[in-house]
Amino acid sequence: MSPSFRAGAREGFRVCLPVSVGLIPWALVTGLAMVGAGFTAVQAMGMSLIVFGATAQLGTLPLIVAGAPLWLIVVTALVVNLRFVIFSAALARPLAGAGVGLRWLCGYVLTDGVFATTLERLRREPDPDWRLGYYLAPSLWCALLWQVSTLVGVLAAGSVPRSWSLEFMASIALLVLLVPMAKLRPMLLAAVTGGTLAVLLRGMPLRLGVMVAIVAGIAAGFAAEHWQARRAGT
Amino acid sequence: MNYDWTLWLTFALIGVVATTLPRASFIVLGERASLPEGVLKALRYAPAAALAAIVVPDVVLVNGAVDIINPKLGAALGAVLATQLSRNPWLPFIVGMAALWLLR
Structure with a gap:
């Protein structure tokens, strides 16, 4: 890790800290909703690690519970994620200096919050190493915080009775996303x-x-x- | 409810095909590829249309029939109202779940 990568990482972490804290309630709710849908703790954390996308996870839960055909579940997730194609296109130039493996990692950890917070600076900054640190460090931090908070939600949900209908939290979460749009x-x-x-x-x-x-x-x-x-x- | 191994297939397809591929698409392709302006504009409406298409049937249908007076719709309206009245990220969930339990 070059000094400029570390400098970028520190700055990215600093500007994204508030956004990352906002992920905690979402992750808890996603954890609760997955257990509400009938997943075991292992299944819920498996989904969280493989998908790592609140909208795709919450959006497909009602379909999975209803036993919808697999193609419909996958296409629905793809549609709610189409916005990422636009984000990815905007990040292509700032992250062009990194190797292919790192670029796949940058894709996996792409989230709305870090994208919105870092894009302007990424466009202006001339040093590719600095840009990579500035994007990747807060993204990895958000991924870690997300998984830990989801796990807390999953474990907490185990002690809640089924009659509380925690899966409805997925519908509320989708509404909360929809209203500002x-x-x-x-x-x-x-x-x-x-x-x-x-x-x-x-x-x-x-x-x-x-x-x-x-x-x-x-x-x-x-x-x-x-x-x-x-x-x-x- | 019990799920079999196909649940893991579902996770893999949602995760790889429907989430990581769109996210990594242009970052991995680099500057070699680009999308026409019209397509980019139309894509902006996909999340709103999809979220509504998932959540609206969930709150207005009871056993497959439209029922305007049902606890889920009341809870949904409460949650939406909460997003308008406060910036507290927890409030829509507290109001929505409380309304769901009270109206049942």
Whole structure:
């Protein structure tokens, strides 16, 4: 580890500390919800380590519990994670100096919080070693804090009776993510379209209705953005 | 509920195909690849549409039929209200779970 990597790491850790603390309640809730869905402690921690993504984990739990087909579970997780493709594209240039193995690691530990906090500085900083430390150190710290907090949630959930319906915490968590997104009009339209169609089309075979609802929601949001832009232009 | 080995297959597919691949995609490909502007714009709506498509049926359906007056919907509304009234990250969960237990 070069001195500039360490300097970047220290600075990245410092700026991301507040964001990382915000992960603790999420991780606890995710741990509780996985046990609420009927997972053993080993299964829950297995999912946490393999997936390491709150939205994908919480979003697929209701589908796993309902016995949805595997392809639908995987495609749903992929759709909620599509935002990471955009984040990944933004990070491609700042992290271009690292080896392929390190870049895979950078991908695995990519989270919304560190991305949002570090991107501006990553774009401006000329030293590749410094940039890698600045991104990787807080990301690894967040991953560690996430797994430890999830474990606490998983172990705590073991002493809670099934009748408390802890799995509903997954639905609350998804709502908490959704509400700030829906403050933008086109985003609200995407959510309303997706939610309404998922209910109306619930009778479609293989739960295809969920997929149709998501695609229609994306199309509605995209179309609304166009109209908004055109109206603003005239 | 008991799960068999396919649960681990599910985890592996969610983790590798649906999470790590999108995250690592362009970081690993480097600057050789890029996406058209229109695709990037449309992708921004995917999380909102997907989250709503998962959570709305969960709170308005009771045994497969639409039921507007049910404890889960009340709990969901309480949780949403809590996100509006306070920045406390715990409050939506406390209000939502309390509402769920009280309304049952």
